Amino acid sequence: MRKDTRNPAVSARLTAWLARTTAVAALALGASQALAADGVKIGVLNDQSGVYADYGGKWSVEAARMAVEDFGGSVLGQKIEIVSADHQNKPDIGSNIARQWYDVDGVDMITELTTSSVALAVHELSKEKKKIDIVVGAATSRLTGDACQPYGFHWAFDTRALAVGTGGALTKAGGNTWFFLTADYAFGYQLEEDTTKLVKEEGGKVLGSVRHPLNNNDFSSFLLQAQASQAKVVGLANAGLDTTNSVKQASEFGITAGGQKLAGLLMTLAEVHGLGLKASQGLVLTEGYYWDLDDKSREFGERFFKRTQRMPSMIHAGTYSAVLSYLKAVKAAGSKDTEKVAAKLKELPVDDVFGRGGKVLANGRMVHDMYLFEVKKPEDSKKPWDYYKLLATIPGDKAFFSLAESGCPIK
Known part of the structure; x- marks a missing residue:
C-alpha cells in the first residue's frame, strides 16, 4: 500500500475545506429546491424601454397581475408571484434572463415575449429546460411550425x-x-x-x-x-x-x-x-381583441383603464388570458410538473375575456377568432378610445394554420 506522505496539517485543512464546500453546495441545492417548491412564479419578459414599450411593456405586467388577482392569488395552496424584466429586443439578453429565471430564481413559466427573435431563443431554451413558455407579443408562425416544441405555446395572434x-x-x-x-x-x-x-x-x-x-x-x-x-x-x-x-x-x-x-x-x-x-x-x-367589442370586453377594458389610464390591446388581454389559462392548468393538473401542466393546457378549453371558445392544438397554437377592423374617422368617434369599426369576424379555424398545415412534427 502506498504511504500517505502529505503533511497532516495540510490534509486536515483540505478535509475541512471539502466538508464546508459540500455543505454549502447542499444548502444551495436545498434552497433552490425549496424555492422551486415554494409558490408558483411567472415571468413576464418583454420590451419595456424600446420600440415596443407601449405595444406590451409594463402594461402586460399589469395584465398578468390582474389575472393572478382574478384567479385568487394562490393555486394548490401556494402563493402566485409575478416577476418581470426588459429583454431590450436582444435574443442574448432575453436568453440570459430566462436562464437565470429557470436555473436560479425558480420561475415556472415565462410569457409575453415580444419580439420574434427573442421568443424563438427563449422557446428553444424552454425546450432544453423542460419549462413552459406562452408567447403572446411575438408574431412569427414558426413558433408553432418548424420551431414547435412540447412545452411551447403561442397565444394571441401570429403572422x-x-x-x-x-x-x-x-x-x-x-x-x-x-x-x-x-x-x-x-x-x-x-x-x-x-x-x-x-x-x-x-x-x-x-x-x-x-x-x-x-x-x-x-x-x-x-x-x-x-x-x-x-x-x-x-x-x-x-x-x-x-x-x-x-x-x-x-x-x-x-x-x-x-x-x-x-x-x-x-x-x-x-x-x-x-x-x-x-x-x-x-x-x-x-x-384578437377590442375593448369595446361587447359587454365582457368593456368590463375588462374599464378595469384595466382604472389601473393604467389606457385601454388594453390584444397583447395585454392576451397576456391576461395566457396567465389565467396557465393557472387553470396547474390547478387541473394538481401539480406544477411541466409535462402534466402542458397536457392540461392542450386539453382545457379557453373561454375568457380574450379567447372566446378557444382551443389549443397539439403544437401549442391557441386557436380563437380574430377581428378585422377599420380605424374610424375623427368625426365618427363618440368617446375616448372609440377607434375601431368592426368589418369582419374571422373564425379561428380560418385565421390560423391547422396542425397539418403548420409544419410542426408534433401530432
Whole structure:
C-alpha cells in the first residue's frame, strides 16, 4: 500500500475545506429546491424601454397581475408571484434572463415575449429546460411550425392570422398590387412571407419590398420606393414605434393622398392611440381583441383603464388570458410538473375575456377568432378610445394554420 506522505496539517485543512464546500453546495441545492417548491412564479419578459414599450411593456405586467388577482392569488395552496424584466429586443439578453429565471430564481413559466427573435431563443431554451413558455407579443408562425416544441405555446395572434385578416381582406377588396416595408428581423420576414402567400392566393401581385432596421426613425427612402412602385397597397410588416413612424411619414409624403392604401399588418390600439385618428383614419388592421367589442370586453377594458389610464390591446388581454389559462392548468393538473401542466393546457378549453371558445392544438397554437377592423374617422368617434369599426369576424379555424398545415412534427 502506498504511504500517505502529505503533511497532516495540510490534509486536515483540505478535509475541512471539502466538508464546508459540500455543505454549502447542499444548502444551495436545498434552497433552490425549496424555492422551486415554494409558490408558483411567472415571468413576464418583454420590451419595456424600446420600440415596443407601449405595444406590451409594463402594461402586460399589469395584465398578468390582474389575472393572478382574478384567479385568487394562490393555486394548490401556494402563493402566485409575478416577476418581470426588459429583454431590450436582444435574443442574448432575453436568453440570459430566462436562464437565470429557470436555473436560479425558480420561475415556472415565462410569457409575453415580444419580439420574434427573442421568443424563438427563449422557446428553444424552454425546450432544453423542460419549462413552459406562452408567447403572446411575438408574431412569427414558426413558433408553432418548424420551431414547435412540447412545452411551447403561442397565444394571441401570429403572422398567418394577420395575413389572412388584413392581407386577404384588402386583396379581395381590390388592393391587388402590394409593396412591403419590412422590419429587418425574423418577425418582419415571416409576416411578409405569410402575407405574400395570401395576396398571391387571392390573385394579387407583390411589386417589391424593402427592409428597414428595427427602431428606425427615418423612413423617407423606403417610402419613396413604395411610392415609386405605384402599388395599390403598402404593407407595413413592422410593429410598435416603427409602424407609428411609417404611418406619420407616409402621410407627410402624401402617399395615402395619392391613392395608395396603407396596411398596418401588425398594429394595435396602442399605435392607433399614439398616432391619433387624424393620421390613422382608414387604416385596416387585424386584432384578437377590442375593448369595446361587447359587454365582457368593456368590463375588462374599464378595469384595466382604472389601473393604467389606457385601454388594453390584444397583447395585454392576451397576456391576461395566457396567465389565467396557465393557472387553470396547474390547478387541473394538481401539480406544477411541466409535462402534466402542458397536457392540461392542450386539453382545457379557453373561454375568457380574450379567447372566446378557444382551443389549443397539439403544437401549442391557441386557436380563437380574430377581428378585422377599420380605424374610424375623427368625426365618427363618440368617446375616448372609440377607434375601431368592426368589418369582419374571422373564425379561428380560418385565421390560423391547422396542425397539418403548420409544419410542426408534433401530432
